[in-house]
Amino acid sequence: MPASPIKLITFDLDNTLWDVEPALLRAEQAQYLWLQQHRPAVTRKFNPQAMRDFRVTHYKQHPELAHQISAIRISAVQAMLLAAGYDSDNANAGAQAAFDVFMELRHQVQPYEQALDVLQQLSKEYQLGALTNGNADIFKLELGDCFDFSFSAEQVDASKPLPDMFHAAMSAAQVDNHQVVHVGDNPHHDIYGAKQVGLFTVWMNSGDWRWPRGEPADEEISKLQQLPDAIRRIEAKLA
Ligand SMILES: [Mg+2]
Incomplete structure (x- = not known):
């Protein structure tokens, strides 16, 4: 049997390997509680919804931080602390400490059923890479043991569907796009973006969504257990 033409599988993280919303919700609540305890003036001025609204506006006002999701979170809290009357030392330290609390909880995710088994199995045959627009670090999780490398939008200062992260992955794995x-x-972000640079694509559709429009992915799965077969079907078409 000839060697597989596919050498590298890259994975988005949030909502591809786990549902991110529950973790984000808990992380924001924990951050708010921390602020309530340690910088109470800011939570008197901003309720949780007002904080989210402030962050959205702050994001729009700082296009230079468009791909820096952690920096945006920190600087938004910093700006709210200043607005609540804290001096800049207290605002800076508070924003950083609150962010640390957020990040701790943000990483308490529940991987999808059999995620670890599937990744372990695939990692025996392929290089695996993580490509995220978010700020999860796969190497903080047990799943990280299966990965050879990871890139984030923050590191390359470009979010998917921009090609930078895909190029970084190909260069890290020393492979071409058709591999x-x-x-x-x-x-x-994932399917259109990857297709633009000529990668094969698998749409992880865990919510049973309808494909919106545009050229569909090469394969669609609703559970990670279906991924090895989807990869094999892609390989079969190439044989
Ligand atoms: Mg995602």
């Missing part, structure tokens, strides 16, 4: 399958949940 890569990208797996992700977001039709635009």
Whole structure:
């Protein structure tokens, strides 16, 4: 049997390997509680919704931080602390400490059923890479043991669907685009983005969504257990 033409599988993280929303919700609540205890003036001025609204506005006002999701979170809290009357030392330290609390909880995710088994199995045959627009660090999780490398939008200062992260992955794995399958949940960031640079694609559609429009992925799965077969079908078409 000839060697597989596919050498590298890249994975989006949030909502591809786990549901991110519950973790984000808990992380924001924990951050708010920390602020309530340690910088109470800011939570008297901003309720949780007002904090989210402030962050959205802050994001729009700082296009230079468009791909720096952690920096945006920190600087938004910093600005709210200043607005609540804290001096800059207290605002800086408070924003950083609150962010540390957020990040701790943000990483308490529940991987999808059999995620570890599937990744362990695939890692025996392929290089695996993580490509995220978010700020999860796969190497903080047990799943990270299966991965050869990871890139984030923050590191390359460009979010998917921009090509930078895909190029970084190909260069890290020393492979060409036709040797890569990208797996992700977001039709635009993951599927359109990966197709633009000529990668094969698998749409992780855990919510049973309808494909929005545009060229569909090469394969669609609703559970990670279906991924090895989807990869094999891609390989079969190439044989
Ligand atoms: Mg995602």
